[in-house]
Amino acid sequence: MAGFCECDILPWRMQTIVAINEPTRAGFITKLRIAGNFLPVRATVHVDISDGIWTPVTAVVCRSGVKRYAGKFLLAGHLMLPWNKLIAGKWYDGTFRLVYVHAREVKDWNAVRVLAKKHRVRIGAVVGAGDPPKTIAGVPVWVRSFLVLAVIPGKSGQKFNRKALTAVTFLKKRRLRATIAVDGGINERTALLCKKAGADAVVSASYVWNSADPARAYRTLKKI
Numbered sequence: 001m002a003g004f005c006e007c008d009i010l011p012w013r014m015q016t017i018v019a020i021n022e023p024t025r026a027g028f029i030t031k032l033r034i035a036g037n038f039l040p041v042r043a044t045v046h047v048d049i050s051d052g053i054w055t056p057v058t059a060v061v062c063r064s065g066v067k068r069y070a071g072k073f074l075l076a077g078h079l080m081l082p083w084n085k086l087i088a089g090k091w092y093d094g095t096f097r098l099v100y101v102h103a104r105e106v107k108d109w110n111a112v113r114v115l116a117k118k119h120r121v122r123i124g125a126v127v128g129a130g131d132p133p134k135t136i137a138g139v140p141v142w143v144r145s146f147l148v149l150a151v152i153p154g155k156s157g158q159k160f161n162r163k164a165l166t167a168v169t170f171l172k173k174r175r176l177r178a179t180i181a182v183d184g185g186i187n188e189r190t191a192l193l194c195k196k197a198g199a200d201a202v203v204s205a206s207y208v209w210n211s212a213d214p215a216r217a218y219r220t221l222k223k224i
Contacts, residue, residue: 160185
């Protein structure tokens with residue numbers, strides 16, 4: 001399977017990426033099916049995954065259902081998991097083109113890299129809005145994708161933390177070849193703030209899925 005391509009998040013134009021954060025496999029498949037009706041071919045779909053322990057919210061992925069959309073979407077998996085589950089081989093089996101791991105949870109970046117290289121999966125680092133600069137600085141240079149969380153990991157629909165903008169500008173100055181996506185609390189106003197800060201992409205779940213018309217909500221963000 002081909003690896004995740006840097007061009008999937010174009011550095012010269014802020015992208016809008018739809019996220020799926022679902023506690024059931026049926027709900028996950030339903031959202032994936034709806035997304036298939038309005039997202040373009042080869043669009044990146046962001047998938048939150050949590051066991052309900054590391055963060056109290058449970059978010060799942062249905063692998064059998066994903067196979068139906070393998071030719072349409074590029075899946076990015078956001079692993080909200082403790083270290084022992086972060087390096088479970090099943091996350092690097094080719095289901096995802098890009099796997100995001102929380103920088104403050106990683107105990108051995110090389111272990112993550114070995115698994116990813118085996119299956120030609122790209123690795124991204126998740127940093128929180130309140131994480132100290134040393135957390136970001138500790139991410140190895142071979143990681144070129146960052147996910148800046150503007151909320152506490154887990155639940156959708158939280159309020160945007162403006163400290164995330166500081167993390168974006170910090171990364172833009174120090175990781176010139178990296179692509180930076182911002183996730184959490186995204187709406188028309190906060191998406192514009194992210195764009196001005198230099199973000200390459202915004203990731204949205206609640207704004208899109210809580211809308212009466214998800215396709216229209218997606219297009220609204222995409223125009224920013």
